[in-house]
Amino acid sequence: MRTAALGALAVILLFGGAIDASRGALGSRPSIDDRAYVRGVALGLFATDPDWDYGPLVEEIRDRGASDVLIVVNAYQSDRFASDIALRPGRSPSEATVARTLAQVQRAGMRAALMPVVRLQNRDPHEWRGVIAPADGLDAWFASYRRFVLPLARLAQGAKAQRFVVGSELSSLEPYQDHWRALISELRSAFSGVMSYSANWDHADAVRFWDALDEVGLTAYFPLTGVEESSSTGSLAHAWRTPRREIDELRRRVGKPVVITEIGYPSQGSAASQPWDDTSSKELDLRLQQRLYRSFCDAFSETSSISGFYVWNWFGFGGPRDLGFTPRGKPAANELARCFERSWTAPTTAENGS
Incomplete structure (x- = not known):
């Protein structure tokens, strides 16, 4: 994702702790099907x-219930x-x-x-x-x-x-x-x-x-079309139909599992139409960020389209005035905790087309 690094990280941990208080040798590769x-x-x-x-x-x-962490290193x-x-x-x-x-x-x-x-x-x-x-x-x-x-x-x-x-x-x-x-x-x-x-x-x-x-990684900053900032979660989830179909077609064509390496939304009013850009709006909208995560979870938790996802990105100051991607200290953090608790099913080998 195209985003700048932050400085003065001591503030992050001090602030983040307060806002979260409310809530070997080479061997054989692991089997894809066993993950x-x-x-x-x-x-x-x-x-x-x-x-x-x-x-x-x-x-x-x-503490939010994630099973995996993707460590990102910039050069x-x-x-x-x-x-x-x-x-x-x-x-x-x-x-x-x-x-x-x-x-x-x-x-x-x-x-x-x-x-x-x-x-x-x-x-x-x-x-x-x-x-x-x-x-x-x-x-x-x-x-x-x-x-x-x-x-x-x-x-x-x-x-x-x-x-x-x-x-x-x-x-x-x-x-x-x-x-x-x-x-x-x-x-x-x-x-x-x-x-x-x-x-x-x-x-x-x-x-x-x-x-x-072994698998396809995808940064899933699909713009959701036919929706507005005020659209309901149901409408936002419905807008995922075309991107989800494209992901299904890619998975079958390549014959590999698909893991979304980045799914993220800035807490801004433009997040549905330009989810990749945390600089375009500057209009704070915490609830839209929350609804967008819920819509993603609604769209994918009841299907076997993907083998998993990583939310972009926990690093950041967070809090109720933050315009960036991080869910820390925002309604989106609790939404993600509920999302992680859902029942998720990965495609079978046959469904992957391999």
Whole structure:
């Protein structure tokens, strides 16, 4: 998701604690069919302190009833034409912090996943990682990307994480399947768990290397059409019919399970029509965010379309005046707790088309 990191994280934990008070060696890969449904939350390690302790946030996620946590690690390249991907001081966590957070998730009784994300340090307002075009050529960019993700795959293996997402929303680079297949093969030597890639909601068909992965990852920022800010939860759930059909068709065509790697809404009036953008409205609407999560849960909990989802994103100040994605301290947090308690059913192997 295209969102900026926050600073001054001490305030997050002090404020978040108050508002929540109201409520190894490589082995064989795990069987896809044996995995329990993913009822997860993404946790971006976006603090300005690279050694920040995310343990209290992990506990908040556990207390909401989530089964899984997707740890998100940002690295940066100078601009969309660069090939200098690296963890950046003040913007990226240390490897020790990543390892510690993965362990904290496991100790809290949840399953851990890890997703590396590339961001642009210098960009125009409408530029993002989906339009990267390395001037030095593909070989240079993928070599730099490999240096970023391979150590993270090893960390995930050491922490016995369940899932590693090899990339996120790199739309302009998805056609180069030979580079991706070579990278995935090398990552397989470092990580024995489930391997996925997170495609943007409108670009999954362009990915030609799904067969090299265990499942399809999808950022599900589908705009809901034919609805308004004041629409009922039922109307919002009804608007999910077309996106859900597209997901079903993708799953059958690829023959792999689909896990939504990001489903999120800013607490703004534009969230139904532009769920990917937390800058477009600036009109606070906590109840719309809550209704949108309820509508998603209504639309998918009674079907076997997907094998799970991660809510984007727990990191953030939260609270009743916050316009961002985080559900912390908002009506959406309690809505998600109720959502996680529902009965969820993943598609069978036959339903996946495999």
